[in-house]
Amino acid sequence: MKINACQTLFRSTAIVFAMIAWMGCVGCHVLSPDHISARQQFIAPELVNDSSNQLEFGKPHKVLDTAGWIWGIPGKILLWDHRVDNHHITAPTVEAVADYLQANNLPHVKVRVNQYAPIDDFHRLRKNKTVAWPYRYTLGLLSVGGETILPGRFFGGDHFNPFTQTVHLYSDIPAVALHELAHAKDFTRRKYQGTYALAYAFIPTWHETIASRDVMAHLYDRRDRSGIIEANRVLYPAYGTYVAGTASWFIPNGGSALYYGCVIAGHINGRMLSRDIDQHLADYHQTFRSRPVSTPAAIVPHQLPGVPVPSSLPMQDGPASVEPSELTAPSLSQREPENAQVLTR
Template identity: 45%
Template sequence: MLQLQPDEPQIELGRPNAFIDAVGWVFGIPSKILLLDSRMDNHVISDETVAALREYLHRNSVTNVKVRINQYAPGGEWSRLFRNKSVGAGWRYTFGVLATLIYTILPGRIIGGDNYNPYTNTINIYSDHKAVAIHEGGHAKDFAPRHYKGTYAFFYMIPFAALYAEARASNDAISYLHAQPSALDETHGYRILYPAYATYIGGETTQYVIPYPVVYVAVLIPGHILGHWKGSRVEARRAAAAAADIAVEPAGLEE
């Protein structure tokens, strides 16, 4: 297993750069519009979001994943790729090299796109949204106990298979937020993760269906409606559960 180096921080923050981050903000406009949230790919991550992800990883014992907050570190990522013996060499030196090359040539520090890279065991965060950060942490948690990590990463590439992994990460994030004191964070979780999941459905479907925009919008709008409806019920469900002194289960993507 790839271990963090002695005295190496698990979470590293990119050095602020007003010009680069402004360009990144512009590149992030489509995601802001599609998900109706200005925090998406805004490249200015609050201490609260960083703390929420740190706490999630700690509580779930995900101790060796690297977290890069709005950071571009190609040297560090190539090093992690070569040292990550928990992923088979065949996977690392093919798909892992490709993923890291894309990271190097098309830096998320500019183009955005929160993600988890299983080949380097790294979480990259560019959005100031707790639920999004925890969702990416959910992917790292999902990979952590798996013995055949490279095979599982390849499974993501099979048409529509990624929807399974995305649902696992989203449900885990919602369940975690439900267990926290803040009803607002849980509400925001529904409102961002449901339409985000709809974009995954749209992305998979539009590989085989034309026209692209029609199909994409057709799945995105219901995602927003359902997410906002689920979010609007959080306060009432929590209040009802507290009044009855019972535990209420979060409403996951399968409902």
């Protein structure tokens, strides 16, 4: 048994190093730009009608934020970026968030920037009727309960909670923020959002690929050269962790060699791709310049004159969509910390 285990470990290590060598030579464009098609959206009117600010900020706390920064050191090393879980979000990241929310019509998504607000999240869980109640009051309660007991304000961990339609940010990296927002955009187009959330527990690589490719498309559309380089540098090694998780189903004894090998391969691949960023930008715009970016054509609107809002939603993962007439996203007013730049729109 020990010999077989050693042989399996040796093979998995050899596979990892072969993959690293291959990616280092050619630069594999796994996360190629690809917009999330959002021809329709499924949105709970109660979330759109929420009178609170769409972006909310936690008050700076030197001791707590410093402790969170220290706790986040492993993540900083893994992605090789000191901004991971630094609990200090600056204006460029906030601006990237505001731009993405507006460009993709996500008026129901809450963004909590280094904020701990479990009571509000429980209220959002109750209001989010695009997820059927059996999912909300099982997986949803577990997710919000976990955020309450293990607060990201200390433990970090940028993520999107589909049960509350809330993005939690603790890292000052625009590419990471856009990635979490892309998850929100992906879920919004799904009719059965509870089932889609359950699927993430088994095949997260599917969801992660879709979100990262949308981020790349968003940045390529804007010709954001520095943003693309940052996304290549951060999203590829992060993606490697999910690839390793999927590969572990087939190489159960791969262990640390498989995990860290995939992360290293992601670092190498992302940097190799950035060498040819100008050519990639030229090729992208040459290919897609005649294709309009898809925009949502069907949503559940909030209350507008002459536009009915369903008084009750069917007991399923998503309500029937309604054609919009004049829907506009609410303004992104914020409770801004004293040391951050205020955005106005």
